[in-house]
Amino acid sequence: MVYLTRRERFNAAHKLWVDDWDDEKNFAVFGKCANVNWHGHNYELFVTVKGTPDPMTGFVMDAKKLSKLIKKLVLDELDHRNLNLDVDFIPKKTQPTTENLVLSIWNRLEPHIEGCQLHCIKLYETENIFAEYYGE
Ligand code: NI
Numbered sequence: 022m023v024y025l026t027r028r029e030r031f032n033a034a035h036k037l038w039v040d041d042w043d044d045e046k047n048f049a050v051f052g053k054c055a056n057v058n059w060h061g062h063n064y065e066l067f068v069t070v071k072g073t074p075d076p077m078t079g080f081v082m083d084a085k086k087l088s089k090l091i092k093k094l095v096l097d098e099l100d101h102r103n104l105n106l107d108v109d110f111i112p113k114k115t116q117p118t119t120e121n122l123v124l125s126i127w128n129r130l131e132p133h134i135e136g137c138q139l140h141c142i143k144l145y146e147t148e149n150i151f152a153e154y155y156g157e
Contacts, residue, residue, distance in 0.1 A: 022072070022073070023072065023073065024069050024071045024081075025070050025071070025072075025080075025081040025084065026070075027084055027087045027091060028066070028067050029068070029088070031064050031066065031095075031096050031099050031100040031101075032063050032064065032100060033062065033099050033100065033101065034059045034103045034105075035061075036054065036057075036059050036060070036105055037055055037116050037117070038051065038055055038116075039116075059103065062146050062147065064099075064122075064146060065144070065145040065151075066091070066143070067143040067145075068091055068126075068130065068141075069139075070082050070134060070137045070139055071137060072136065081137050082134070082137045090133055094130055095129060095130065104122070111125045118152075119144050119150060119151065122144055122152070123142045123144050124154055126142045126144065127139065127142045127156060131156070139156065142154045
């Protein structure tokens with residue numbers, strides 16, 4: 022089994038907030054991500070597929086095709102958007118945390134991967150914080 026990873030980047034705004042909590046509790050739990058007038062992150066996304074290299078091409082998957090798929094299905098909808106409000110494939114009542122974003126991105130991409138399998142969605146929100154999802 023060989024693993025192939027494509028890296029992409031996007032920028033997006035969000036706010037983490039629970040309406041049922043008062044301001045003090047929201048700021049205590051979510052910190053700067055609770056900023057009332059939104060804030061942005063420079064996200065770094067790693068999409069890994071797995072499979073056996075094709076005997077003719079040597080590809081697990083054509084990396085250009087994977088990039089186009091990620092661009093069309095994910096980046097075109099997330100980049101320069103508000104993750105709380107603008108993105109149809111992010112469930113409206115979930116917090117747009119890095120953890121929830123990897124689930125949404127997996128569900129968005131997985132049905133479109135052909136000839137190999139999606140292995141991992143890894144998303145960096147900052148250089149020190151990232152989440153991974155392996156479909157389980
Ligand atoms: Ni944030």
